[in-house]
């Protein structure tokens with residue numbers, strides 16, 4: 001099956017009340033882990049690559065890996081998404097590489113660090129929407145700023161600053177109407193990375209009411225939750241049991257994400273949980289069998305560990321079981337619909 005525009009998948013998810021996990025990749029084994037989980041659960045899936053991932057793996061490798069993925073998994077609808085594009089140029093280069101969806105994150109300036117102005121955000125997002133939609137490619141935008149840093153991208157806001165940069169529902173509505181983006185990442189108190197909350201998040205720090213408010217204003221714009229790993233204790237424990245030194249932290253509870261899905265959240269970004277799974281599995285092999293030195297001896301369990309996490313998310317987000325029901329729409333066809 002060819003890669004399809006993300007919009008098609010999110011529209012289907014909205015019609016049927018489920019969310020789609022967007023999982024970050026940097027290499028072949030991570031892509032394979034996602035596809036193992038998607039095949040096993042019959043799930044449509046979003047595979048995403050950050051700028052850092054594209055630099056690490058090289059666009060050419062990534063492009064051919066994704067083409068191979070589509071070839072090997074003819075029954076699974078896959079959207080290939082640029083995560084956190086920092087400029088129109090980054091998004092355009094992703095489109096040139098065959099990505100079927102791009103995120104123009106104009107909430108930050110081009111350095112990917114300093115919060116930008118509303119006008120700047122509208123301007124760069126509109127530029128990307130114009131070119132992407134003409135080619136049938138979907139566009140995710142962001143309004144408000146998340147905490148933490150992801151692959152060098154992020155304002156690095158403190159806990160208090162995060163609460164000052166939450167998405168303003170009225171501004172979100174104006175922004176989506178002005179830009180015509182397909183999906184909108186909103187800041188509701190989540191942060192990128194492994195250290196999201198010092199204690200189990202409550203309604204004071206995780207603003208699900210903001211999601212509900214935005215969704216009521218923008219029923220046709222798909223909402224995106226970033227920084228939505230759950231940071232499961234058992235994955236952190238495995239890493240620390242085998243010599244790791246991760247501090248205690250709390251992520252976004254899966255139940256909070258499920259609540260979001262009831263109110264318009266259609267794309268959920270998960271990266272940290274998979275990183276934890278991979279690292280734990282590799283540490284375990286190194287620690288228990290220090291004589292091993294064939295990369296397959298630890299990459300294979302790492303791949304399985306990540307597939308297990310992805311599978312669990314696919315089931316809890318509700319995307320499991322839908323792969324063969326998502327309509328297959330080409331980029332050309334999608335371009336005509338805009």
Ligand SMILES: [Zn+2]
Pocket residue numbers: 084150192226227269
């Ligand atoms: Zn993000």
